[in-house]
Amino acid sequence: xxxxxxxxxxxxxxxxxxxxxxxxxxxxxxxxxxxxxxxxxxxxxxxxxxxxxxxxxxxxxxxxxxxxxxxxxxxxxxxxxxxxxxxxxxxxxxxxxxxxxxxxxxxxxxxxxxxxxxxxxxxxxxxxxxxxxxxxxxxxxxxx
Numbered sequence: 692x693x694x695x696x697x698x699x700x701x702x703x704x705x706x707x708x709x710x711x712x713x714x715x716x717x718x719x720x721x722x723x724x725x726x727x728x729x730x731x732x733x734x735x736x737x738x739x740x741x742x743x744x745x746x747x748x749x750x751x752x753x754x755x756x757x758x759x760x761x762x763x764x765x766x767x768x769x770x771x772x773x774x775x776x777x778x779x780x781x782x783x784x785x786x787x788x789x790x791x792x793x794x795x796x797x798x799x800x801x802x803x804x805x806x807x808x809x810x811x812x813x814x815x816x817x818x819x820x821x822x823x824x825x826x827x828x829x830x831x832x833x834x835x
Contacts, residue, residue, distance in 0.1 A: 694778055695771035697810050698792045698800035704729040705758060707736065711747050712754030714738060725789050725801070728762045732797035736762030737789065768793040769802060775810065778802055 704727045705714055714726055718740060728736035738758055746761040747754070768791045769778050781790060782804050792800035 697806045698802040700800035707759035737766040
């Protein structure tokens, strides 16, 4: 299975000059916990709601600072055609839960660790259905 099969799109993106307060409002309005910071169509950073708490609120910074000051720069990315195994490996190596999906230099989606875990859960359920069905049927009809 490929990244494109589990990614979400479109992605909420903001330019690097936007203020932290504007990003927080945009995240609230869009109902997302993460935005990709883009220069044109290219991902130059990523910011999560957790980043805003730890890098802005906790140290007492104001909402008028640029998102570029608190974003995680140069985020790891995957391509839509990449195997999910590659995305799992990227998540395993890094301390993050979201990966922008980039095609030809343009952000086209987002894949999260939760997306991959849900996929694993669904696949394992599909694989186990015959086994569960087999062990759920009585071995000795008439007894029990």
